[in-house]
Amino acid sequence: IALPKLSLQFLLSPNAIPSVTLIFPNFSLPLIALKFLFHRSSWLIFYFPSLQLLWPQTGKVRSQELDDSKQKFVGNGEREDNFNNTYISTIGIDFKIRTVDIEGKKIKLQVWDTAGQERFKTITTAYYRGAMGIILVYDITDEKSFENIQNWMKSIKENASAGVERLLLGNKCDMEAKRKVQKEQADKLAREHGIRFFETSAKSSMNVDEAFSSLARDILLKSGSRRSGNSNKSPSTDLKTCDKKNTNKCSLG
Ligand SMILES: Nc1nc2c(ncn2[C@@H]2O[C@H](COP(=O)(O)OP(=O)(O)OP(=O)(O)O)[C@@H](O)[C@H]2O)c(=O)[nH]1
Secondary structure (H helix, E strand, O other): OHHHHHHHHHHHOOOHHHHHHHHOHHHHHHHHHHHHHHHHHHHHHHHHHHHHHHHHHHHHHHHHHHHHHHHHHHOOOOHHHHOOOOOOOOOOEEEEEEEEEEOOEEEEEEEEEEOOOHHHHHHHHOOOOOOOEEEEEEEOOOHHHHHHHHHHHHHHHHHOOOOOEEEEEEEOOOOHHHOOOOHHHHHHHHHHHOOEEEEOOOOOOOOHHHHHHHHHHHHHHHHHHHHHOOOOOOOOOOOOOOOOOOOOOOOOO
């Protein structure tokens, strides 16, 4: 008998709807439906942006897969012709496996390609900790990207594990005519931080293998020397100069 009275009181109160749900369980069905709809819509609102985050990433992986298969199909054709010039920005993290040969041993590297853009910094810094090596890449045709290296160095100091192996790369060295960052500037910066520096080209593959091998070798050496108590750096990697005039060696490390 008391229930309807109670429900009326509750209906008039600001908390009416949850109270009615408690008193009349049969009312709860539409309310649950409402709640479900509400939750579902909020879930959808939260879910859709994350889908949008995933889509371009998938697109990037797919375009790279297509590129790889194109390279296989073309066979020994010039790699430059198959270079993927379509720019799809990395969103958050992109994951790749690369195998390098170090003194006859195959070393599998797990490479986490992080977005360079400032707005993804919170996501990317979360992945620093635990990384054994970090490659900092700037674009030799873009001064800002070089200036940004200082910020990344600071961020690594704050977020990465102590003693993480670092490597500085000046990429796009096939674009000499558009060069904005001189080799000497980067060399100086690398020396200040006590790290190796190479100029590379993802387009012509210049020094790309050398860069990965060098980092892997330094990581191996460091972990080996940690065990043996010796902390000497490995001898520098056999590098090629980016400008075509001198294709012998250029070790800046
Ligand atoms: N000429 C030339 N172009 C390059 C080279 N490396 C990358 N590019 C081009 O530069 C653009 C950006 O390349 P990405 O590798 O996606 O650059 P990123 O720094 O990873 O960019 P985010 O994914 O936004 O972090 C693309 O259009 C590439 O084709 C290179 O060595 N030489």
